[in-house]
Amino acid sequence: MAMATHKFLHFFVLLSLLPFILSQPSSNPDFKALMAFKIASDTTNKLSSWNETADLCTWYGVSCIRDSVQRLVLEGLDLQGSFQPLTSLKHLRVLSLKQNRLSGTIPDLSNLSALKLLFLSYNEFSGEFPASVTSLTRLYRLDLSYNSFSGQIPVIVNHLTHILTLRLEENQFSGPIAGLNLPNLQDFNVSGNRLIGAIPPSLSGFPITAFDRNSVLCGLPLLRCNNTVTDPSRKVPDGAVASPLSPGVVSSSPGTKPQVSGANEQGNGHHSGARKMSTLAMITIIVGDLLLLALVSFLLYCYFLRSYVAKMRDDKGFGLLEREKIVYSAGPYPSQGGGGDRGKMVFFEEGGSKRFELEDLLRASAEMLGKGGFGTAYKAILDDGNVVAVKRLKEVQVGGKREFEQHMDLLGRLRHPNVVSLKAYYYARDEKLLVYAYMPNGSLFWLLHGNRGPGRTPVDWTTRLKIAAGAARGLAYIHNSYRSPRMAHGNIRSTNVLLDNVGNACVCDYGLSVFASPDNVPRSTGYRAPEVTDARRLSQKADVYAFGVLLLELLTGKCPFVMDSAPGSGYGGAVDLPRWVQSVVREEWTAEVFDLELMRYKDIEEEMVGLLQIAMGCTSVSPDQRPKMGYVVKMIEEIRGVEVSPSHESFGSVSDSPNVSDDTGGGVSQ
Structure with missing residues (x-):
């Protein structure tokens, strides 16, 4: 009897605890929504890992941040019906349900205010364009392609000011698109619909494939509009299609006569004559337009050619004349005291390097690469095919030839895969040239900010992280190359991070700040x-700050010096990039910091936040709080998953304290 009573009590306790036990896996508020979706849509049980015994953050296709579902990727799982239950996942940022059999109209999405990526292509959705999508103001990517949507594409799509991708191809959308204006759009496609009218100028830069298979759509990049049917209510006779090439309706079969408005046809002969007259008049107009255009073009050519020649005649610098030959001003090395101080090329010993003289540079084919705070850089192709970069120093103060040569000797001994090597220099009283190894793939500045708009290939996250690591290694090597004197770069910026032939980042323009004049404050602050x-006394800690700004530039895609002069920023008419980032992060909108071009990549948010933390540490207002570059290298490589082995040759000691530095703050002292 006692045994039976004991078993009954044990059973009663278990029964009373059962609701509590069963409630534990489902304590997450998103559990109910996900299970409701599975029950309604997963008829083939493809989501077998979705069960009450496992943490939902470990379920297939589910990613969480702090126990909230942030990403849901369920592609090609034969899911059916509606995804209405998922609209209660208020923290959802990425939703991809591509290649399923979901159907019906799109449910109200206004609750998904954090959504950034929405992919619903290759399903069976129908109805009009989901109006609730336009309330998702943080949306970057929207793909509704290969469904059965109909009706017009509403102008309120323009409310999606952050949108980068809009894919609507292979649906049944109709009506005009002339009102669309999405300035940040990079990926756009409305092909295979029933759209009509003119393509707006804001979309004309996309390729033909973005618009084809819309029989009544016209304008660039398609054929020019010519009285095209633009009224969606205008009826087209059976068996005919409206053509953007003619004002009438073109017959789709030989037995259908085209409609003709205007004059009444009296006979075939009269009609034929009118057609011939019309053709002759058209030819006359076209020829006249061409002649007028040729005359205007000739006059403009003469005007600009004369201006260009006058400008080049007045140029006293290191210009590009006579088929891009380097030409100096008349008599750059005047005779002094009989023999004159012409100077000579001084080379640094490097295995296999080819020697050349100043005359070889004078004969070299050249093109200007850019202008910086210390001079102008040129790409020079010597007669023997050797390619170098030549920097002509200007607005520099050199105490004397001996001081210049001693400093060049320090710079010339720096050899590292992530540092642009100084190959030679030329010193004369009135002319100073530096010859560097040529980097064929341009600068980080151009990679990030050049060619923005349709057709641009964004810089992917892996490449940005690789560039950050390479530049950090190069800068750390410069910092640790000499114990005395301590050396600082002095001019870290995206234009001074170059890419070699395999895409490795190399820092250039290092060690030149000691020659800056007292009044030569960098134009870009x-x-x-x-x-x-003082532009002449830049410390290693100042380098770390500049490198932190460089990391922010990689993360945000914004130019520091553009933001620095931007009005209406809330900081007395100007704001720098670190302060802007700090203000955004303080408001807990960290995701708004990152470059829109990075939002297409998955599973990188943690790495981006990690690099952001490094950048904010580097840009600390207090120099003592900034890490040493060796430690910065270590932290970046940890994000990349690369094991770092301490080596003086690579970047200096990474075992030092992250904050302590024996930098004296004096740059390079002689």
């Missing part, structure tokens, strides 16, 4: 540390 007041 976006990278300048707040404690810097």
Whole structure:
């Protein structure tokens, strides 16, 4: 009897605890929504991992941040019906349900205010364009292609000011698209619909494939509009299609006569004559337009040619004349005291390097690469095919030839895969040239900010992280190359991070700040540390600050010096990039910091946040709080998953304290 009573009590306790036990896996508020979706849509039980015994954040296709479902990717699982239950996942940022059999109209999505990526292509959705999508103001990517949507594409789509991708191809959308204006759009396609009318100028830069298979759509990049049917209510006779090439309706079969408005046909002969007259008049007009255009073009050519020649005649610098030959001003090396101080090329010993003289540079074919705070850089192709980069120093103050040569000797001994090597220099009283190894793939600045708009290939996250690591290694090597004197780069910025032939980042323009004149404040202050007041005395800590700004530039896609002069920023008419990032992060909108072009990549948010934390540490207002570059290298490589082995040759000691530095703050002292 006692045994039976004991078993009954044990059973009663278990029964009373059962609701509590069963409630534990489902304590997450998103559990109910996901299970409701599975029950309604997963008829083939493809989501077998979705069960009450496992944490939902470990379920197939589910990703969480702090126990909230942030990403749901369920592609090609034969899911059916509606995804209405998922609209209660208020923290959802990525939703991809591509290649299923979901159907019906799109449910109200206004609750998904954090959504950034929405992919619903290759399903069986129908109805009109989902109006609730336009309330998702943070949306970057929208793909509704290969469904059965109908009706017009509403102009309120323009409310999606952050949208980068809009894919609506292979549906049944109709009506005009002339009102669409999405300035940040990079990926756009409305082909295979029933759209009519003119393509707006804001979309004309996309390729033909973005618009084809819309029989009544016209304008660039398609054929020019010519009285095209633009009224969606206008009826087209059976068996005919409206053509953007003619004002009438073109017959789709030989037995259907085209409609003709205007004059009444009296006979075939009269009609034929009118057609011939019309053709002759058209030819006359076209020829006249061509002649007028040729005359205007000739006059403009003469005007601009004369201006160009006058400009080049007045140019006293290191210009591009006579088929891009380098030409100096008349008599750059005047005779002095009989023999004159012409100077000579001084080379640094490097295995296999080819020697050349100043005359070889004078004969070299050249093109200007850019202008910086210390001079103009040129790409020079010597007669023997050797390619170098030549920097002509200007607005520099050199105490004397000996001081210049001693400093060049320090710079010339720097050899590292992530540092652009100084191959030679030329010194004369009135002319100073630096010859560097040529980097064929341009600068980080051009990679990030050049060719923005349709057709641009964005810089992917892996490449940005690789560039950050390479530039950090190069800068750390410069910092650790000499114990005395301590060396600082002095001019870290995206234009001074170049890419070699395999895409490795290399820092250039290092060690030249010691020659800056007292009044030569850098034109762009976006990278300048707040404690810097003298352009000649840039410390290693100031380099770390500038490198932190460079990391923010990689993460945000914004130019520091553009933001530095932007009005209406809330900081007295100007704001620098670090302060803007800090203000956004303080408001807990960290995701708004990152470049829109990075939002297409999956599973990188943690890495981006990690690099952002490094950048914010580097841009600390207090120099003592900034990490040493060796430690920065270590942290970046940890994000990349690369094991770092301490080596003086690579980037210096990474075992030092992350904050302590024996940098004296004096740049390069002689």
